[in-house]
Amino acid sequence: MSKKLSMQQRYAALTRDLDWTPDYVDPAKVFPLTSFEGIKVHDWSAWSDPFRLTVDTYHKYQAEKDKRLYAVIDGFAQGQGHLSLSDAQYLNAMKLFIQGVTPLEYAAHRHFAQLARHFDGPGPRFAALCQSIDELRHTQTEVHTLSQYNKYYGGMHSNWKMFDRVWYLSVPKSYFEDAMSAGPFESLIAISFSFEYLLTNLLFVPFMSGASFNGDLPSMTFGFSAQSDESRHMTLGLEAIKFLLEQDEANVPIIQAWIDKWFWRGYRLVALIAQMIDYMLPKKVMSWKESFELYFEEQMLNGLFKDLEFYGIRPPMHVQQAIEEKEILSHQVAWTLYQFSFAAGFNTTVPDEEHQAWLREQYPDTFDKLFAPQWAKAKKIQEEGGRFFFQGLPQLCQVCQVPMLFTEVGDPETICQRQVVYEDERYDFCSDGCQWVFEREPEKYVQAWLPVHQIYQGVCGGPSVPEVLAWYGLQEGDSGEYIGSLDHKDWLAWHATAPVGS
Amino acid sequence: MPVVALTDNYTFPSRSRQELYGDDQLVHVLWKGNRMMAAAATFRAPKAMPWADFLGALVDPWAASDPDYVPGSGSGWTLDGQPLQPDPGKGLAELGVGHKSLLTFEA
Numbered sequence: 155m156s157k158k159l160s161m162q163q164r165y166a167a168l169t170r171d172l173d174w175t176p177d178y179v180d181p182a183k184v185f186p187l188t189s190f191e192g193i194k195v196h197d198w199s200a201w202s203d204p205f206r207l208t209v210d211t212y213h214k215y216q217a218e219k220d221k222r223l224y225a226v227i228d229g230f231a232q233g234q235g236h237l238s239l240s241d242a243q244y245l246n247a248m249k250l251f252i253q254g255v256t257p258l259e260y261a262a263h264r265h266f267a268q269l270a271r272h273f274d275g276p277g278p279r280f281a282a283l284c285q286s287i288d289e290l291r292h293t294q295t296e297v298h299t300l301s302q303y304n305k306y307y308g309g310m311h312s313n314w315k316m317f318d319r320v321w322y323l324s325v326p327k328s329y330f331e332d333a334m335s336a337g338p339f340e341s342l343i344a345i346s347f348s349f350e351y352l353l354t355n356l357l358f359v360p361f362m363s364g365a366s367f368n369g370d371l372p373s374m375t376f377g378f379s380a381q382s383d384e385s386r387h388m389t390l391g392l393e394a395i396k397f398l399l400e401q402d403e404a405n406v407p408i409i410q411a412w413i414d415k416w417f418w419r420g421y422r423l424v425a426l427i428a429q430m431i432d433y434m435l436p437k438k439v440m441s442w443k444e445s446f447e448l449y450f451e452e453q454m455l456n457g458l459f460k461d462l463e464f465y466g467i468r469p470p471m472h473v474q475q476a477i478e479e480k481e482i483l484s485h486q487v488a489w490t491l492y493q494f495s496f497a498a499g500f501n502t503t504v505p506d507e508e509h510q511a512w513l514r515e516q517y518p519d520t521f522d523k524l525f526a527p528q529w530a531k532a533k534k535i536q537e538e539g540g541r542f543f544f545q546g547l548p549q550l551c552q553v554c555q556v557p558m559l560f561t562e563v564g565d566p567e568t569i570c571q572r573q574v575v576y577e578d579e580r581y582d583f584c585s586d587g588c589q590w591v592f593e594r595e596p597e598k599y600v601q602a603w604l605p606v607h608q609i610y611q612g613v614c615g616g617p618s619v620p621e622v623l624a625w626y627g628l629q630e631g632d633s634g635e636y637i638g639s640l641d642h643k644d645w646l647a648w649h650a651t652a653p654v655g656s
Numbered sequence: 657m658p659v660v661a662l663t664d665n666y667t668f669p670s671r672s673r674q675e676l677y678g679d680d681q682l683v684h685v686l687w688k689g690n691r692m693m694a695a696a697a698t699f700r701a702p703k704a705m706p707w708a709d710f711l712g713a714l715v716d717p718w719a720a721s722d723p724d725y726v727p728g729s730g731s732g733w734t735l736d737g738q739p740l741q742p743d744p745g746k747g748l749a750e751l752g753v754g755h756k757s758l759l760t761f762e763a
Contacts, residue, residue: 190662337660490694493721528691535723546697546718549684557695567691571758573736579670580756582684595659600670607672610682610700 165206170199173276185274191337194402198275201397207284207386216291219379223295226375227302236306240368241436242645243636246500248300248373249309250430251361253499254326256296257317261330263289265345272338278397281390285346288383295379299372307641309499312627316499319614320626321605322426322491324555328602329423333416335598340412342394348416351391352458354384355449356424360431360439367437392458399465406466415594417470418587422554425487432484432513433505441516442484451477472587478563481517485525486566490559492532493544497619499628501636504533524566541635547606551584553591553599560584576600674755679703681755683748685715688732688760692722696758701748708744719763730761 159167176184188195207215229235239245266286273279304310317323333344349357362377364370398405428442440448459469488502495502505513510529514521532542548557562568572583576596583589592599608614615625623633631640659666674681681703686696699714716727733740736757743751753759 187662191660337662486694493692493694524691531692540723542692543721544693544695544697544718545721546699548694549686549696549698559695567689569686569695571686571696573758577670579673580754582756582758597659597661597666597668601668603671606698607682610698611676
């Protein structure tokens with residue numbers, strides 16, 4: 155009798171050996187999506203899978219990780235874990251997570267299911283299938299983890315509806331829809347390379363480190379449970395780009411343009427995370443600037459892109475602007491969310507003195523000069539019984555969909571305005587990067603569903619702010635100023651008999 | 657550069673085109689040099705709305721978000737990058753303000 159197959163043999167049997175070349179149907183009809191983008195693949199068998207998982211080992215690993223996570227969630231619920239956070243304000247970060255990131259996990263699940271169907275090669279098909287299942291698991295475990303807080307705090311109850319409707323969530327939503335409506339190779343670069351490799355340490359990791367520093371054990375455990383999947387996804391992203399670059403020289407300029415585009419799209423998306431790191435965590439992990447220098451400049455620009463030089467790939471276009479913005483980005487975005495939080499699913503407030511001292515220390519060249527005066531004025535308004543809100547709707551960028559808050563490179567006091575007239579209509583952009591993305595494919599971006607423009611068309615619940623907020627699924631206490639909010643009052647009441655942290 | 661698409665005939669209308677706003681249009685207003693306002697505001701305004709009404713009904717209430725704003729104190733107006741000396745009685749379209757035009761002022 156033959157012995158059992160080795161893991162590698164089983165993997166080969168599962169993928170390569172189950173592949174066949176169709177002979178009574180035109181292969182181009184079976185795989186209709188892999189030629190129009192201009193990418194040439196000569197030999198799919200050159201795809202080497204870094205993690206040779208089979209279905210049974212995959213399920214075994216994931217089941218073990220799930221068991222650990224759900225044990226922690228049970229312990230958390232029994233031990234009143236919602237009381238032992240650093241502060242209730244910490245949950246603003248997790249509100250942003252369940253509203254803006256969890257739906258992306260689900261979008262990624264759909265995206266990789268599509269890739270698993272459409273790639274002509276069995277190796278990448280199976281890798282995409284595994285990732286598709288991972289992403290669905292992440293969606294579920296994140297919902298289960300954060301539902302522990304939903305019982306006690308605002309902003310987490312209608313995350314799916316909010317993701318589809320709320321203005322700042324159109325930023326992540328439009329990123330994924332842009333990717334999913336592209337061809338399979340571009341979307342692979344958008345998600346596996348740009349999102350999961352290039353920017354993952356700026357996107358996903360800060361939430362999990364924030365959880366660990368702020369006493370959120372369930373989210374931290376979820377982070378650990380996702381970590382081995384994420385490292386598999388990162389490896390897939392890197393393998394994908396190297397494979398495509400090696401297959402044909404003609405692929406290089408196409409891939410370069412996708413790197414340029416998806417770096418910039420992704421970088422604008424992480425603007426939301428930048429403010430989260432610097433402004434939403436009561437116990438700080440590291441500043442945005444530090445995080446950008448370590449995870450992007452050091453690891454990506456001085457590491458990854460040095461390796462990619464060999465293939466004729468250069469660092470992303472417009473990267474210099476991102477570097478220039480590292481001292482101002484988080485402050486400008488936090489200031490924007492502060493004045494628009496009347497329409498957000500989280501609460502904001504003026505950072506207290508200790509927090510401002512930390513910001514001053516992290517940003518010695520910019521905080522006092524540019525941002526402390528704004529916060530001081532907002533605080534004064536608040537002390538006089540008011541609250542500074544932007545009483546209107548903001549101009550949005552046609553591509554990234556972020557309010558046009560960004561400033562000219564080298565001139566942090568002048569808001570950057572770029573306009574293009576395309577087929578007799580004027581379009582607005584926050585930066586040269588977003589203008590460049592538009593001009594490559596204007597036919598695509600004229601279709602953007604811009605929240606402000608839609609509200610003015612009257613299709614978002616009605617013309618008044620309360621009607622729009624109701625249509626967003628927001629309830630009393632979800633939005634606006636933190637001090638005196640429902641979360642704040644509850645937190646104080648729950649801790650009234652014992653000091654916080656005791 | 658044209659979009660790379662699966663079909664040859666990839667054309668869709670703009671989702672913010674003027675006709676979707678009837679007799680109105682979108683107008684952006686940027687308060688230059690005031691960093692309290694994180695971004696320019698976008699308004700929906702009738703094309704025929706007189707400048708004075710546009711200021712009084714839309715711009716002033718928004719600019720008053722900043723308690724230091726004095727209504728009607730905006731000066732140095734520009735329209736899409738060109739200086740503008742608006743006649744208060746003239747309508748927006750008459751002044752050359754188009755769909756998604758950018759007006760800026762200082763105060």
